[in-house]
Amino acid sequence: MSAQYRPYRDEDSCDGVENDHLNWNDNEPGSVQIYEKTTEDLPFKSNRRFILSALGVISISIVIGFIIGYFSHSQHTTCIPNISVALHSTKNENLRIRQRIIDNVRSSRIEAFVEEFSSEPRLPGSARDLYLIKRIQDEFRRNSFDKVETKNYSVLLSLPxxxxxxxxxxxxxxxxxxxxxxxxxxxxxxxxxxxxxxxxxxxxxxxxxxxxxxxxxxxxxxxxxxxxxxxxxxxxxxxxxxxxxxxxxxxxxxxxxxxxxxxxxxxxxxxxxxxxxxxxxxxxxxxxxxxxxxxxxxxxxxxxxxxxxxxxxxxxxxxxxxxxxxxxxxxxxxxxxxxxxxxxxxxxxxxxxxxxxxxxxxxxxxxxxxxxxxNKLVNTTISNVIGYIRGDVEPDRYVILGNHRDSWVNGAIDSAGGTGAFLELVEVFGGLVKSGWRPRRTILFCSWGAEEFNLIGSTEWLEENYKTLYSRAVAYINADIVVVGNGSLSVDASPLLYNAIFNATKEVPNPDTNDEHTTIYEKWLNSFPIMRNSTQLIIPMNYLKNHFIKDEIDDYDSEIFEGKNDDLIDRIEGPSLFQSYLNSATIQIRPNVRQLNARSVYSPFFTFAGIPSLEMTYISFLNPKQQTLFSLPPIHTQYDDFKRVSSVIDPGFKYHKAVTQIIGEIVRDLSDSLFIPFNLLHYAQVLQDLSSALQSRLLSLNSSQGVDLNLLNSAINNFTKAALKFHYNQEKADLRDPMSIRRINDQLLLLERTFLDTNGLPRNIMKKHVIMSPSEILHSYDDTFPGLIDEFAILSRSDLKGQNWDIIRAHFSILVFTIQSAANALAEI
The missing domain is CATH 3.50.30.30 (Glucose Oxidase; domain 1)
Structure with missing residues (x-):
């Protein structure tokens, strides 16, 4: 008999049958083994032809009947894991769920949540905070979440x-x-x-x-x-x-x-x-x-x-x-x-x-x-409330959606608006679970405490679960200040999440029905476009022409990064997923995605743990370049209240609804797609952009002091080639092999972690991400590597220029090593 895949434990009973469950939670990336390959012949005892025929008919009938019965009943949670995993581990997501999420989001429910949560100030540990903790716990349980957990921490706060x-x-x-x-x-x-x-x-x-x-x-x-x-x-x-x-x-x-x-x-x-x-x-x-x-x-x-x-x-x-x-x-x-x-x-x-x-x-x-x-310093118990929807195939892979619960005053914008979106998605995803749907991966809904003080709730939880999250977290999505105006979308994100946010915004209608743009993506693109010079695109066009069209992926050489052609990408005769990733990464005009900053809840997840993170806000066109957390008119004042939001900022809560729909689709995409939807070519392009900015910076200083950009560019080229080969092989992967899918997903999940350095940035050892951590020195967004831009900023005002150049050269070598390590991590073996 030909080679086939079978479960190690092949018990085939369903409801009511006791069995040992696979313990996915004990497995780390690359270590899960569910299937073994076998070439043994199936033994048959009888030589009678009619018995063989009868057994064949009966076997086929049983298999067909089981499959029909399995897929016809709506609830699979009681089926033993072996059978569930065997049937679903190679099955792609049901895209009809996307439309159900978009259709099921209700602006009226979001409005009710925002009004309730912003009716009073809610300092950590206050009576109001304790009430809201129980309120969120009840929402999780009412919506059939698999697990509800409250994590308490004793912390130092300051109060009047x-x-x-x-x-x-x-x-x-x-x-x-x-x-x-x-x-x-x-x-x-x-x-x-x-x-x-x-x-x-x-x-x-x-x-x-x-x-x-x-x-x-x-x-x-x-x-x-x-x-x-x-x-x-x-x-x-x-x-x-x-x-x-x-x-x-x-x-x-x-x-x-x-x-x-x-x-x-x-x-x-x-x-x-x-x-x-x-x-x-x-x-x-x-x-x-x-x-x-x-x-x-x-x-x-x-x-x-x-x-x-x-x-x-x-x-x-x-x-x-x-x-x-x-x-x-x-x-x-x-x-x-x-x-x-x-x-x-x-x-x-x-x-x-x-x-x-x-x-x-x-x-x-x-x-x-x-x-x-x-003011007085007080020791206070704060609480995080975590709700779990267990994944059906990869329960040990976590997609995290977070929102902070506390506020200085009533906090309708910051952050009851995000709480409304958060709890509405609890309702929507809970309804899907009740109807029998399960995501491929586990979804965590996290309500944080004491974020306004120093991102305390989320940071303490991250510190407690760091080693688990390092190997299991797919992404962190933050929902706090979701709407401050009705102009267009503003997004902060890791490059790994560009693909998810672009696709999600193309699915959600523009809430401004009087606008000519039909989707949020079109409005976002029109409002905040970013134009790339075709000469700075990282995709090796000559290489694509000479190799990919011929369905070949070997024989790399440095010359492939020399000529480029704007329109060749549209003529590539290649696999659909690979071509889609190429098109997305090489488009010359796309919406601007801002670099991640140090002011949001996602900051420790990204800069300390290397977990891809994303946050979005619908903003007005009042000084859009200056719209930061500390420059929005009513934020942290007594005028951040429900009346202002409901009567001035978003009457009818249609913009809150739109952002909630986008977040819901991103969570679905990350938690239910067969492959984690990370486009590594976006990261390659960002690295190229950062290198170009660094070159301009060095030219402005009229000195390089031993910093050889050829070394950096070589590492970036190696990463780009590795990303191309990775996605090309991903397209050709045997989708009948669940371990092949798992291996690819493990590499995608851990890619962001490869950009961490254990020693951190030169000016802050707690910031480990050497590519895109926020600057320690400059309050504005910058377009080059943080450890270097900080030193350049100090260099311009420092009398110790020799010492600064020593730090720059040391960190530059770490930067090159880190990018090359990321390239190596994408290899098959």
Whole structure:
């Protein structure tokens, strides 16, 4: 008999029959063995021809009857794993599920979830937070999730002292009598709370005030060089916009300031269509001053379990050293209007109807500014709630969808909107499970706690499960701030997820029915296109012409990367999946996908664990290049409420619905496709783009100091060739062989991890991803490798240029090695 594949254990009973289940969870990539190959002849005892014929007919009937019966009944969860895996391990996904997900998303349910979750502030560990934890647990159970788990961690938080609120006042230095006082209490229709900067130390500071614009390095340098202003012992006041609060306090500390006040300048939030600010006078925002990617400051690098060692000395070393307090637009108006000193540079002035001045101090020199901060550090139990939908074929492969539950205030945008999308997909996927559908891989729905403080909930869970997730996590999809406007889509993603996001947005209709673009992809492409020069495309056109058309894949040589041809890709006579990947990676105009940043929940998953990550937000066209988490008008203020979302941002919640549909399709694609839908050629193109940017950077420095770009380009070329060969062989794989499918998926799953370096970036050992970790130095997005761009930024201001070049050369060699290692990981053997 010819060679065939059979299960090791071939019991063929279904409902009600006890059997040993395959323990997929104990297997790591490449180690699962379900099938063995056999060439043995089937034994037959009788020589009677009619008995043979009868047995043949009976056997065929049984097999046909079993298959018909198996596929006709809707629930396979009680079938023993051997039979289920044998029938489904080589079966592709049911694409009809895609349309069911898109059709089943309801904007009315999303709206109801957002209204419920944004009705009150929800600080970690509060009574409201505890109620919502149970609420999410109930949603998981009601929707027939296979497992519901609550993970608790004891962490260090910082909260305002409600009995002793923080305040700012102007006093007469002779008798300390307050002439103006602003208690930091804010109230809306239902709630009262105290805006604060988490982890600001206590302090009672009196001194002169200095205006420092946005508090960037350039702002301080200008004040020092041109205006001869010193900052020692001064209380600084800065606009909140270009930098996050934690970055602003670090710069203030570096200049020996005594304290820092933060306010939102109305001029930064002007709607060009109406020429007026979107920021009310009493708006004041809260922020965390700790944002270092370590989660709980007492347990850096390890989960804050009950048995963990707390390292208070480490925590104290990373916490801010000076008091910091946010103030309202109105309070800023009162303080800035009384300031003395020289007039500010023209470009620093805002919308207030007076002359902005730098200080130091007030026009009346007998007046001083007093800041009193009474924040307290508290040990708090926080909770993550995890719901599992077990995969039918590869249950040990995890697609993770996350949303953070906490907020400073009501938090309708940040992040009840994401919670609405999250819980709606719980409903949709739960309905599919109830109807008998199962994804190929396990889906985890994760509700995080204490994310606003330092991404604490997700970071602690990642630290606790790091070794498991390293070998099993397919991707992390974040759903937090999903809608802030009705302009177009903005996406941050790993290159491995470009394919999934492009395909998903092509399936979801444009929610703006008055727009000419029919799908979200078309609108996104029209709004934020990125154009590539054909000479920078990585696909070796001469090689394709000479080899792929002939159905050959061997005989690589360096010359294949020399000529290129724009239109040849459309004429390739090749396999469909391979050609699709080529077309997607070499298209010259595509929607812009932003680099991943350090401000989102996905950051530790990507930069520390190498898990491909993605986040998307529907944004307005108000300063789209500046729309970051800390520059959106109502974020973290009392005006981030349900009324604003439902009446101004997204009436009818049709944009929330659209983003939910996209996320749902991406989760389905990643969890149910036969092959994990990662297009490695997108990564090859990104590497090429980063190398070109690095070359421009070196040219601008007029020096390479031993950095040989030929070595980098050679490694990138090797990765590109390996990716081409990998996808070509993937197309030719024997789809009847489940182990062949598993091997390919293992290589795809672990590819992102090959870009990690155990020693981390030169300026941050916790950031392991040497290709696309966010920069430690620059707050803006950059287009080259983070470990190098940080050193170049320091080089431009450093007197220790020789030492910087030593670091650059060392990290460059690591970069080349890492990319070559990624190429090697794609080999078959």
């Amino acid at each position: 002292d409600e009995e002793n609120p923080n305040f700012v006042e102007i006093i007469d230095s002779t008798d300390r009598k307050p002439l103006f006082s602003s208690l930091n209490k804010v109230q809306n229709d239902k709630n009262k709370w105290s805006p604060f900067c988490a982890y600001s130390p206590k302090g009672d500071v009196v001194g002169d005030i200095v205006f420092v614009n946005y508090g960037t390095a350039d702002d301080y340098q200008l004040l020092q060089d041109k205006y001869n202003i010193t900052f020692d012992g001064k209380i600084l006041i800065a606009k909140q916009f270009h930098l996050a609060a934690d970055e602003q306090v670090l710069w203030a500390q570096s200049r020996n300031a005594a304290a820092l006040l933060l306010y939102s300048e109305p001029a930064d939030y002007v709607d060009d269509k109406r020429s007026e600010s979107q920021l009310p006078d009493d708006a004041v925002r809260s922020d965390s001053l700790l944002w270092n990617g370590l989660g709980d400051p007492l347990t850096p690098g390890y989960p804050s379990t009950h048995y963990a060692l707390r390292v208070s000395a480490v925590a104290m070393s990373v916490l801010p050293k000076i008091p910091v307090q946010p103030i309202s637009v109105h309070t800023a108006y009162e303080l800035l209007g009384l300031m003395g000193g020289k007039e500010v540079p023209k470009e620093w002035a805002g919308l207030f109807n007076f002359t902005y001045r730098l200080g130091p101090g007030f026009q009346n020199t007998s007046l001083k500014l007093r800041l009193k901060v009474n």
